[in-house]
Amino acid sequence: MDTPLTRGWIARVASTIADQADYLTQLDSAIGDADHGVNMNRGFAAVTDALADYEAATVGDLLVRVGSTLVSRVGGASGPLYGTAFRAMGKELATPTVDSAQLAGALRAGLEALQKLGAAVPGDKTIVDAYLPALEALQAAVDAGESLTTATAAAASAAHEGMRSTIPMQARKGRASYLGPRSVGHQDPGATSTWLIFRSLAEATAAGG
Amino acid sequence: MKKLINAPEDVVREALAGVAAAHPELRVDLVNQIVVRAEAPRAGKVGLISGGGSGHEPLHGGFVGVGMLDAACPGEIFTSPVPDQILAATKAVESGAGVVHIVKNYTGDVLNFQMAAELATDDGVRVETVLVDDDVAVENSTWTAGRRGTTATLIVEKVAGAAAEEGQAIEAVAELGRRVNENSASFAVALTACTTPAAGKPGFDLPEDEMEVGVGIHGEPGRRREKLVSAKDIVQICLDAIQTAKPIGAGDRAIVIVNGLGGTPLIELYLVFGEVAAALRTAGVEIARSLVGNYVTSLDMAGMSVTVCRADDDIIRLWDAPVRTPALRWGG
Numbered sequence: 035m036d037t038p039l040t041r042g043w044i045a046r047v048a049s050t051i052a053d054q055a056d057y058l059t060q061l062d063s064a065i066g067d068a069d070h071g072v073n074m075n076r077g078f079a080a081v082t083d084a085l086a087d088y089e090a091a092t093v094g095d096l097l098v099r100v101g102s103t104l105v106s107r108v109g110g111a112s113g114p115l116y117g118t119a120f121r122a123m124g125k126e127l128a129t130p131t132v133d134s135a136q137l138a139g140a141l142r143a144g145l146e147a148l149q150k151l152g153a154a155v156p157g158d159k160t161i162v163d164a165y166l167p168a169l170e171a172l173q174a175a176v177d178a179g180e181s182l183t184t185a186t187a188a189a190a191s192a193a194h195e196g197m198r199s200t201i202p203m204q205a206r207k208g209r210a211s212y213l214g215p216r217s218v219g220h221q222d223p224g225a226t227s228t229w230l231i232f233r234s235l236a237e238a239t240a241a242g243g
Numbered sequence: 244m245k246k247l248i249n250a251p252e253d254v255v256r257e258a259l260a261g262v263a264a265a266h267p268e269l270r271v272d273l274v275n276q277i278v279v280r281a282e283a284p285r286a287g288k289v290g291l292i293s294g295g296g297s298g299h300e301p302l303h304g305g306f307v308g309v310g311m312l313d314a315a316c317p318g319e320i321f322t323s324p325v326p327d328q329i330l331a332a333t334k335a336v337e338s339g340a341g342v343v344h345i346v347k348n349y350t351g352d353v354l355n356f357q358m359a360a361e362l363a364t365d366d367g368v369r370v371e372t373v374l375v376d377d378d379v380a381v382e383n384s385t386w387t388a389g390r391r392g393t394t395a396t397l398i399v400e401k402v403a404g405a406a407a408e409e410g411q412a413i414e415a416v417a418e419l420g421r422r423v424n425e426n427s428a429s430f431a432v433a434l435t436a437c438t439t440p441a442a443g444k445p446g447f448d449l450p451e452d453e454m455e456v457g458v459g460i461h462g463e464p465g466r467r468r469e470k471l472v473s474a475k476d477i478v479q480i481c482l483d484a485i486q487t488a489k490p491i492g493a494g495d496r497a498i499v500i501v502n503g504l505g506g507t508p509l510i511e512l513y514l515v516f517g518e519v520a521a522a523l524r525t526a527g528v529e530i531a532r533s534l535v536g537n538y539v540t541s542l543d544m545a546g547m548s549v550t551v552c553r554a555d556d557d558i559i560r561l562w563d564a565p566v567r568t569p570a571l572r573w574g575g
Contacts (some may be wrong), residue, residue, distance in 0.1 A: 059442060067296075067321040067461040068442045076319075105358065108349035109296075109322040114358055151354060204386075208350045211387040212380075214461055214466060 035130045035182065035239075042243035044085060046234035048078040054230060061223040063208040070223040071110060077116075082137045093132050097124030097140075112224060113207055115161060116151050122147035134176045136183055141169050142192035152207065159217065164225035168193035168232045183239050190236035193229040197211040200225045244443045251440035254340065255297045255319055262304055266569055269307055275331040276324070278304040279314040283336045289407040289416045290314070292337030293345040293400060294329060295352050296321040298439070300462055302396060302539045305570030311404035311480055312345075312568070320439050320542075321461045323351035329359030333368060341369035341413035345420060347392025348376035349461075370415050373420035375399050377427040379488035380457030380466050391459045394502045394539045394550040395427035398562070401571065405564035423558060428489040430481040431456040431548035433465060435506060437541050456480060460504070460541040474511070478518040481549040486526075491553050493527030498562060500533070500550040505540035507547055511534065519549055531559050538570065 051058075051074045058071030084103040090096040101120030104113055123144035127136060145165050155162040171192035175185035200222035205211040210222070248254050255276070261345055262278060263271035270279040284290060293303045294316030303315035313336035318324035333342045342363070346356045354373070358372040377395030381387050396573040403420035411419075414459060436445035439462065446462040449455060454477070457466030472480075491497060501516040503509070516535045539548070554562070565574030 063442060063446050065463070067463055068439055068446055069320065069322050072441045073319070073322055091507070106325050106327050109318045109325045109355065111323075111349075113325060114354035152350070206386050208388055209459075209461065209463060210465075212391065213464060213468055214387070216464060216466075 035093060035133075035137055036094060037090055037093055038243050039238060040093045041085065042241070043235050043238040044081060044096070044100055047231050048082045049074050050230045050234050051078045051227065058223050058227055061221055061226055064220045065213055065217045066223060067209055069110065073110050073112060074227055077104045077113060080107040090127050092130055093220050094124040094127035094129075095161065097121070099128065100124070111152070112227070116226075117149050118151050119144035120149040134182045134239040137182070138169070138173045141172065145169055145243050154207045157203060159200045159203040159210060159222045159225070160207050161228045163200050163203070163222065163223040164193040164196035164228035164232070165197040168228070177221050183236075186232070186236040186239040187205065190229070190233045193232035197221060197225040197229040244438050245437070246328070246440055248440055251443070254440045255317060258297070259304075259317070262569070269569075272331070272335075276313075276328050277314055277316045277332045277335065278307050279335045280307055280309075280312070280334065283313045284338035286338050287340055287410065289339055289340045289411070289413045290333070290338065290342035291345065291400070291404050291407050291416070292316065292332045292336060292342060293396070294324045294332065294356075295316065295347050295349070296323055296461070298542045299540050301370075301570030303400070303425070306397065306400050306568050308566070308568030310408045310566035310568075310574075311400050312369045320441065323349065325354045326355050326358040326362060329356055330362050333359065333363045333370065334366070334487065337368050341371065343403060343407070343413060343417050343420065344370055344372045345396065346372055346374050347396055348374050348389050349391060350388050350510040352392075355393065364463065367440065369413060371416050371417035373399060373403065373424065375424050376422060376458060377429045378431070379428045379484050380459075382429055392439065393429045393460055394426055394500050394548050395429055395552060397500070397538050397571075398427060398498055398550070398552050401566060402558055402561040404566070405561035408564065411560045419557070419561065423552060426489070426554070427550060427552040428485040429548050429550040430457050430479050430484040431458050431460070431504065431546060432481065433504060433544055433546035434471070435545040437462040437505065437544035439542065454546075457484070458544075460539060461543055462544060462564055474515055475518050478515060478522060478549065482519065482522050485549065485551050489551075489553070491526070491528055491551055495527075496529045496554050496559070498552040498554045498558070499523065499530050500534045500536045500538070502539050502550060503537035504544040504546040504548065505537055506543045506545035509536065512547055515547055515549075523551070532562055
């Protein structure tokens with residue numbers, strides 16, 4: 035993975051989030067406060083601007099800038115959580131090109147930082163429920179010597195499954211937790227945006243940018 | 244959706260421009276999106292800031308002024324402010340005596356204020372955080388994000404603001420804020436959902452003969468849905484929840500607020516206050532001070548919350564201290 039591929043990934047995230055903003059907000063209005071799509075879209079639109087004239091030497095520089103922009107522009111819980119994850123990921127990747135194992139390690143650092151900040155564990159009906167299985171699938175594929183394309187495709191598919199697994203869960207973190215048992219039966223908006231991010235990674239990798 | 248707006252994405256910024264036009268005594272920074280007391284920072288005075296999503300007006304911007312907040316940072320509608328805003332507000336009011344952050348207990352608010360506090364501390368500003376979590380509809384447990392901060396925020400801001408105004412040190416100001424929070428309990432009931440400008444339609448459908456019990460202030464559904472009952476019975480539901488969580492009785496004095504959620508007329512709020520007062524008197528509680536009106540709102544949601552704060556002499560004295568803000572003003 036190099037800087038053009040990283041830019042391609044983030045550009046796809048931005049366009050996917052823009053396309054799916056209403057869907058994310060609709061999911062959020064069922065169990066949250068109806069702003070996830072709006073907030074993520076504002077954040078990634080700002081990311082697009084922030085990367086436009088940014089000359090990044092490394093993959094990590096790009097991802098740190100993505101994270102900082104999200105922290106500064108999104109607000110809510112998703113701004114600090116996604117922002118911190120991207121920043122932590124970026125700090126692991128201090129070279130112009132990284133291999134699959136390094137990407138997996140960086141994604142792990144991102145998840146750890148996100149969990150440290152948000153204190154969510156699997157089963158809480160959050161981002162973590164899509165992120166963790168995606169990371170595990172990617173790591174397994176990398177360990178098995180699969181290509182980056184295959185590994186990121188496996189991650190996207192696991193993220194999708196993880197996202198669907200949030201439907202029967204009762205939320206224990208974030209605003210949905212206020213609903214108690216009434217949060218059951220709804221797909222978590224954060225897990226959904228996480229799936230979109232992994233799907234964009236797989237698409238960018240398959241397309242070579 | 245019918246709203247007096249130009250475009251959904253411009254609502255917060257344009258409303259702030261309106262605040263600036265209506266209140267020349269405040270400094271409104273449209274770039275950082277913060278509202279600051281004109282004379283801040285004042286040498287030796289502890290700075291007091293709060294913030295949170297917009298849509299709860301007059302909270303928090305309406306409480307900036309003499310005897311209350313030094314600055315407020317409004318986020319987008321129902322979205323917590325970002326660390327940059329909070330840091331800008333912190334620096335705008337820092338005089339060397341430290342800054343108290345009053346934070347309502349929501350995941351987003353807590354995370355963004357925490358990041359801002361770390362940045363401010365790195366810059367040499369002492370920050371104390373007072374977390375407000377008075378809404379007893381939510382259990383404080385590992386199964387939730389914890390109780391929500393709602394109308395007690397107003398009392399915390401008033402009492403801590405008065406303490407800062409009379410020159411108390413940061414530890415004392417923060418301690419008073421925490422004491423108010425620990426002694427406060429709130430419970431809300433909604434008769435309609437609210438409509439955010441971005442969503443353009445109500446957050447949930449609520450039939451004519453039903454109500455949402457135990458709602459927060461972000462348009463989300465409550466803990467449960469029930470058949471609509473009389474005001475007297477709704478008050479009983481609220482007070483039962485409050486009494487279960489934070490019992491109050493004979494010999495206790497209280498500051499009591501009946502707060503409208505934005506879409507309920509004052510006449511109904513006063514009717515509700517009458518019921519609350521009667522029930523509390525029966526329980527032996529002395530209503531030392533009271534407030535009725537729309538103070539911590541949820542856009543256009545119809546409904547109200549009841550807040551009971553057990554108050555000691557200090558809290559009552561600081562509640563009575565002069566305040567001069569857009570939404571709350573009394574005394575000298």
